[in-house]
Amino acid sequence: MPADSATRSTPATDPTTLAASFLAGTLPPQLKALQARIRALVPDVKRVGAFLTDTTQTTLSHWADSEGQTLPCPQSLAALADNPLLSRCADTGEARAAFVQVDPALEWAADGRTCPLIALPLGPGNARQGFLVVETAPGVLLPAQQIHQLLAWTPLAVDLLVQGIDTVRALVGTTRFALDFTLMRDRDTGEHQLRLRDYVQLLSRELARVHGLDDSFVAELALFGPLHDIGKVGIPDAILLKPGQFEPREWETMKEHVVLGRGMIERMIDDFQLHDTPGMHTLQAVVAHHHECLDGSGYPEGLQGDEIPLAARIVSTADIFDALTCPRPYKRSWSIDEAFEQLRTLAGHKLDRECVSALQAARPQIEEVWQRHAAMH
Structure with a gap:
């Protein structure tokens, strides 16, 4: 909810910031659809979310989830280097499961209402867009067989999500080109x-x-x-x-x-x-x-x-x-x-x-x- 305008400064209008906020806002419907597919396999999955990274791939910019939330990641938690499990995900390009110690950013996103179960990178290497996160309710322990099912299926979910993200990024790039062309003419x-x-x-x-x-x-x-x-x-x-x-x-x-x-x-x-x-x-x-x-x-x-x-x-x-x-x-x-x-x-x-x-x-x-x-x- 916006604060009173008399106490609010002019919002940032950097095109990169606007694009990141818009992109995050497009994710909840896709994440909700992914959650429905995943719960058909593993009913105890409570929520599916995603962290987006900035263009440097060193900072978490936004969180979005299947509950409809889109939130900018707090700067104090945003550095990927300060989130060991997500960093390991990025370094190996593989899913991480059964967390013992939760990353600060993952803990912030969970907000005590969920428990991270699996995280995996959205896209490979230089094309990485962020991380997909699958969560259960706190205290829920899944059988090893269900975790294996998730680890086998979630890469397909990542592919679907990355396709949507790539389409939106291409659209944003097209609008920037159109604006630049108009400015030149x-x-x-x-x-x-x-x-x-x-x-x-x-x-x-x-x-x-x-x-x-x-x-x-x-x-x-x-x-x-x-x-x-x-x-x-x-x-x-x-x-x-x-x-x-x-x-x-x-x-x-x-x-x-x-x-x-x-x-x-x-x-x-x-x-x-x-x-x-x-x-x-x-x-x-x-x-x-x-x-x-x-x-x-x-x-x-x-x-x-x-x-x-x-x-x-x-x-x-x-x-x-x-x-x-x-x-x-x-x-x-x-x-x-x-x-x-x-x-x-x-x-x-x-x-x-x-x-x-x-x-x-x-x-x-x-x-x-x-x-x-x-x-x-």
Whole structure:
């Protein structure tokens, strides 16, 4: 649950941190499915979890489990070198079973409610993603035959989990490439995406209390929200880079970036079979609907109210705030006060009232982001 915004600093928006949080959030459904398969063999398995490691493979970054939890690993427990059993797992590439002394990280994850039974690496050597952990209830002793069954079957479970992790990592890498490409082609659009990423993260954290958003959704939206304008890569330079206001015909062409972007995302999903990949619904929503308005006056579909996905309503609010507070060849930048006043006039008929209120609640952090980006110029 988010703390009061007046006492909270601006959240970290490092792309690697966001990607790790998003990836951890995709694991609980997969771990729950693995648990069901494992319990068909060994009914006394209480929980299945996974530690993810950072890019150096020396630090545990997140814990996720079949109960739906996703938690960042405390820094005091995160060094792999301080967790002997997991380190041995990594060194040998083999499962470890029947723990006598539990690693600090394993003990933290168990929280007295479970007992680690088997741990094995997620992937080999340089491709290792973390560790799969199978747990029982405290005090439960499994027969040797069941432990042997687990040791025989869990490598298959690892393969399934690693495939899912690799797919998500590839998707995140694709989004980074798309953002970098946009930044190279049109610096204004690229920098707008970076600012919007930060604003969206703050706004969605404020909305967590109302809509029950978790950290993984916040990270998901911060990763994919900046791709809302990806269709602009299909707009001719003469229009996209025009240093002035658009003529009516040019404006109609610019509006086509939404349809172009939606088509790009749909082709990517079809070509790479990403239909069931976490985050795809959010990515489609922000690309296709970020110019819709609550009163139906937006485009391209004229959606109204709750027909517009929440993710798109969040991005739309941040998008307009950024457009107001940044200079363009045809307009000056509005002050923070002027921008918030304009958002208040749009709330309830153009923009989601809760999103505008959430942005206002995060104003100290919003101003911090604005000043940080302004200092880069």
